[in-house]
Amino acid sequence: MHDYVASLVSEVKAKNPGEPEFHQAVAEVMESLALVLGRRPEYRRAKILERLVEPERVILFRVPWQDDRGEVHVNRGFRVEMCSAIGPYKGGLRFHRSVNLGILKFLAFEQIFKNSLTTLPMGGGKGGSDFDPKGKSDDEVMRFCQSFMCELYRHIGPNTDVPAGDIGVGGREIGYLFGQYKRLRNEFTGVLTGKGLHWGGSLIRPEATGYGCVYFAQEMLATRGQTLEGKTCLVSGSGNVAQYTVEKLLDLGARPVTLSDSDGFIHDEAGLDRDKLAFVMELKNVRRGRIQEYAERYGTATYVPNDPGPAQGLGHNPLWDRQADCAFPSATQNEINGRDAANLLRNGVFLVSEGANMPSDIDAVNRYLDAGILYGPGKAANAGGVATSGLEMAQNSMRYRWTREEVDGKLQQIMKEIHRACLETAEAYGVPGNYVHGANIAGFLKVAEAMMDQGLV
Numbered sequence: 001m002h003d004y005v006a007s008l009v010s011e012v013k014a015k016n017p018g019e020p021e022f023h024q025a026v027a028e029v030m031e032s033l034a035l036v037l038g039r040r041p042e043y044r045r046a047k048i049l050e051r052l053v054e055p056e057r058v059i060l061f062r063v064p065w066q067d068d069r070g071e072v073h074v075n076r077g078f079r080v081e082m083c084s085a086i087g088p089y090k091g092g093l094r095f096h097r098s099v100n101l102g103i104l105k106f107l108a109f110e111q112i113f114k115n116s117l118t119t120l121p122m123g124g125g126k127g128g129s130d131f132d133p134k135g136k137s138d139d140e141v142m143r144f145c146q147s148f149m150c151e152l153y154r155h156i157g158p159n160t161d162v163p164a165g166d167i168g169v170g171g172r173e174i175g176y177l178f179g180q181y182k183r184l185r186n187e188f189t190g191v192l193t194g195k196g197l198h199w200g201g202s203l204i205r206p207e208a209t210g211y212g213c214v215y216f217a218q219e220m221l222a223t224r225g226q227t228l229e230g231k232t233c234l235v236s237g238s239g240n241v242a243q244y245t246v247e248k249l250l251d252l253g254a255r256p257v258t259l260s261d262s263d264g265f266i267h268d269e270a271g272l273d274r275d276k277l278a279f280v281m282e283l284k285n286v287r288r289g290r291i292q293e294y295a296e297r298y299g300t301a302t303y304v305p306n307d308p309g310p311a312q313g314l315g316h317n318p319l320w321d322r323q324a325d326c327a328f329p330s331a332t333q334n335e336i337n338g339r340d341a342a343n344l345l346r347n348g349v350f351l352v353s354e355g356a357n358m359p360s361d362i363d364a365v366n367r368y369l370d371a372g373i374l375y376g377p378g379k380a381a382n383a384g385g386v387a388t389s390g391l392e393m394a395q396n397s398m399r400y401r402w403t404r405e406e407v408d409g410k411l412q413q414i415m416k417e418i419h420r421a422c423l424e425t426a427e428a429y430g431v432p433g434n435y436v437h438g439a440n441i442a443g444f445l446k447v448a449e450a451m452m453d454q455g456l457v
């Protein structure tokens, strides 16, 4: 790696101790940007990279709330406003017990480049809380969301910062958050995306990340004259992204065979179908149950619980050790390590399209690249979600609503554009076919130019 970039990564590590996910995300992007600096020395003089790794603003706050028995709980709330060079901060809110500042900084950092790739005017941000919605009643979730918004509302707005959902934040949570924002501000604006269809939401927004990830896979396959028809696909997670990934895979004649949650995974030899997917949607979105129930319901499936040991004692996740053609990791960061990647390759997987953010660790990514498989990194492959959030913002500003077909058409077009930008940029920088460098550099260039234009801010 370019010496300058290597020393910058070391500085980021020293200055942000205890934030391994942030270090990982920065190191990966910087390796790509080393390819740019030789051609654009002005970026170094303007310290564009040093500015990009420092959030414009971090908001950290107390979120007190009461459970149904009247017991008081205190969680921590965050919003990381990373970069507003090309538009208002935009990025999801994550509610999960693992949430901490380092994870949100990694997500906000990735979001800068992803949002830029969508071609829409959105800056990068991310937020959330270490609140765990699992096992909580609707009333408890509502009280938590209201308390969270009592502080967050001061910092967001339709032209400032527009949060959306992420892990643990779906339609229910966005509804409670929006209701409280409206009450506090006395205004009805597009301050959050992922809203309900009857109060400003966009058609296709719930589907967008999963659908977009599959559209990206289609584009990658087309470069080798292939389609998804008949392909066996491993999918992880069973939340928003995983569900709509499976739906689109079924539309295109593929055969999804796995799903997971944080307790374990199911493998259905017969493949998922629409009835089974409807069962999963009801299980996860309405009853809020565990994926294990799938195997209890369908005899063609087996359930494998996670190893209870630290970091999943086995040192790898057996979900990725199954015969397949394609993999769609759609749960969480670092769910595929080097050993998992080796298993995927050994089992015949030749395409990985990432629905989750940074699901493959650096060792895994290097193995995909060495093997020359089709690898779509999250910031390109899952950008359909935020792109459609951008389309929701546009509709809110116009006080207008596009049809399902219109939004889906725009989403498909955006995914094609992102794919093209990645490939063309990779080619232009001497790394043809490398979607990692292509995505990082294409996303970066637009942001860097905007920063140069706007002076030292």
Ligand code: NDP
Pocket: 096, 098, 165, 166, 167, 168, 169, 170, 209, 237, 238, 239, 240, 241, 242, 260, 261, 262, 263, 330, 331, 332, 333, 355, 356, 357, 382, 383, 385, 386
């Ligand atoms: P959901 O909360 O709807 O679903 C998350 C799924 O992943 C659940 O099945 C969950 O299991 C599982 N999961 C979460 N954390 C872990 C963990 N630590 N270990 C194992 N499994 C875990 O979230 P989404 O589907 O929205 O998000 C999934 C991924 O996609 C995330 O990486 C997110 O950042 C990314 N993403 C989401 C976008 C969106 O529009 N929603 C946009 C772009 C990226 P359990 O139910 O047990 O918690």
